[in-house]
Amino acid sequence: MNRVQIANFRNLLRAGKLARWRRVLTVALVCAGTAVMAQIPLASFNGTDGNEPNGLAQGEDGNFYGTTRMGGADACNCGVIFEITPSGTLSSLYSFDGSAADGSYPNAGLTLGPDGNFYGTTISGGSHEDGTVFQFNPSTAKEKVLWNFAGTPDGQGPVGALVLGSDGNFYGTTTNGGENGSGMVFKITRNGHLAAVYSFCSEGYPCMTTGMEPEASLIQLAGGPFYGTTYSGGEHMSGTIFQVTPAGTLNKLYDFESAPSSGLVLDTGGALYGTIGFPGSIYEIGYLGGTLNTICTFGEAPCNEGEETAGQLLIGNDGNLYGTTPYGGSDNDGIAYQVSPSGTGFAVLHSFAGSDGVNPVSGMIEATSGVLYGTTSSGGANGDGTVFSLTSPTLHRFVETIPIAGPVATNVIVIGNNLTGATSVTFNGKAANFSVVSNTEITATVPSGATAGKVGVVTSTGKTLTSNVEFWVTP
Numbered sequence: 001m002n003r004v005q006i007a008n009f010r011n012l013l014r015a016g017k018l019a020r021w022r023r024v025l026t027v028a029l030v031c032a033g034t035a036v037m038a039q040i041p042l043a044s045f046n047g048t049d050g051n052e053p054n055g056l057a058q059g060e061d062g063n064f065y066g067t068t069r070m071g072g073a074d075a076c077n078c079g080v081i082f083e084i085t086p087s088g089t090l091s092s093l094y095s096f097d098g099s100a101a102d103g104s105y106p107n108a109g110l111t112l113g114p115d116g117n118f119y120g121t122t123i124s125g126g127s128h129e130d131g132t133v134f135q136f137n138p139s140t141a142k143e144k145v146l147w148n149f150a151g152t153p154d155g156q157g158p159v160g161a162l163v164l165g166s167d168g169n170f171y172g173t174t175t176n177g178g179e180n181g182s183g184m185v186f187k188i189t190r191n192g193h194l195a196a197v198y199s200f201c202s203e204g205y206p207c208m209t210t211g212m213e214p215e216a217s218l219i220q221l222a223g224g225p226f227y228g229t230t231y232s233g234g235e236h237m238s239g240t241i242f243q244v245t246p247a248g249t250l251n252k253l254y255d256f257e258s259a260p261s262s263g264l265v266l267d268t269g270g271a272l273y274g275t276i277g278f279p280g281s282i283y284e285i286g287y288l289g290g291t292l293n294t295i296c297t298f299g300e301a302p303c304n305e306g307e308e309t310a311g312q313l314l315i316g317n318d319g320n321l322y323g324t325t326p327y328g329g330s331d332n333d334g335i336a337y338q339v340s341p342s343g344t345g346f347a348v349l350h351s352f353a354g355s356d357g358v359n360p361v362s363g364m365i366e367a368t369s370g371v372l373y374g375t376t377s378s379g380g381a382n383g384d385g386t387v388f389s390l391t392s393p394t395l396h397r398f399v400e401t402i403p404i405a406g407p408v409a410t411n412v413i414v415i416g417n418n419l420t421g422a423t424s425v426t427f428n429g430k431a432a433n434f435s436v437v438s439n440t441e442i443t444a445t446v447p448s449g450a451t452a453g454k455v456g457v458v459t460s461t462g463k464t465l466t467s468n469v470e471f472w473v474t475p
Contacts, residue, residue: 044380166405211240216263311363421460428453
């Protein structure tokens with residue numbers, strides 16, 4: 001086995017190890033209730049329609065779209081792209097075939113683009129077997145490979161989801177490959193033009209200066225630099241937190257002593273939050289670096305439940321952090337939890353119990369309805385994973401803009417719920433021209449004189465829905 005094959009094999013094991021080893025322990029138990037939130041199992045995968053689902057993304061039509069690491073109609077079981085309605089109707093839309101013209105084994109969810117298409121990555125497959133970037137049209141169910149990774153000096157093995165940057169391009173990471181074989185940050189246009197932004201480990205192994213093997217998605221700060229984590233390298237060989245500009249200037253902010261298990265989320269005050277896998281904790285650090293503060297360690301008060309951390313954190317529109325652990329809870333099949341950014345108010349929202357899912361490793365999203373949605377990598381009726389939803393009285397409806405940044409005259413998609421008959425759209429209070437496309441979609445144009453701030457939509461009932469994040473008006 002050569003270096004490329006070893007790297008791909010290691011990444012595949014990393015991506016699916018929890019679900020594969022835990023599947024044999026799945027048992028059919030009745031869903032455990034909770035006084036905090038109500039858990040509703042929506043659907044169970046059966047292998048043919050997917051196996052080991054990743055995270056979800058909301059589409060223009062109000063339905064949710066995602067990928068599975070394995071399963072599908074093709075004999076290679078190379079994964080699928082699926083759709084699920086809020087009421088739980090699950091459909092397999094596309095099966096990866098593992099050929100040189102297609103990718104295989106997607107390890108991350110999808111990202112909605114300003115054209116209404118979804119964009120994603122596969123960890124393997126493609127013309128060089130090093131992974132791909134693809135575009136998926138939900139209306140036609142057609143997939144198109146935009147880029148085939150080729151190792152070095154190209155990237156290899158993208159693991160995290162793409163993020164739509166303020167310049168309209170998508171940004172992502174590869175765990176391996178790049179100029180130095182230790183991973184890179186890249187950007188790619190919707191037309192498939194890819195460029196390396198930064199290649200890790202220019203100083204050589206063990207990459208103590210910059211870190212190596214970035215696995216998680218990036219996050220962008222107010223139209224400026226991106227932030228991310230590496231899985232290894234750094235002063236303690238356990239990963240780093242880094243900042244990188246779109247032009248490719250990297251600044252290391254922190255050296256982990258235990259490897260991170262997710263990417264970062266950013267609150268309005270400029271604090272970054274993330275998770276560490278062992279022993280399992282949530283941390284906070286400023287966007288300029290500095291001291292890393294542990295706000296919650298699972299298995300210790302006040303976070304007495306949960307074991308290990310895996311899924312991406314979510315900052316809800318109530319200001320709380322939401323996440324999942326793959327183990328712990330009443331049946332040791334994982335939990336969904338809520339905690340404040342200060343570490344107080346920890347609550348187990350649901351303990352998974354086999355029949356409703358096992359190992360929720362991909363985190364959750366908050367839909368524009370204010371409902372949380374997520375996946376479990378195994379368990380359910382067939383042992384192949386589930387989609388679930390959770391409701392909370394502290395989360396509320398909002399609208400989301402695609403993209404979240406752009407200059408005056410940019411056409412913006414606004415997605416939400418019950419938008420038919422909307423009477424007004426504003427960008428930080430400045431009225432915009434708009435058109436209602438459907439009950440779940442509005443198109444609007446950034447008005448002259450608009451400044452950075454929330455986007456507001458006045459519905460037919462007079463209720464004002466505001467965007468979950470600020471829209472950045474760029475030059």
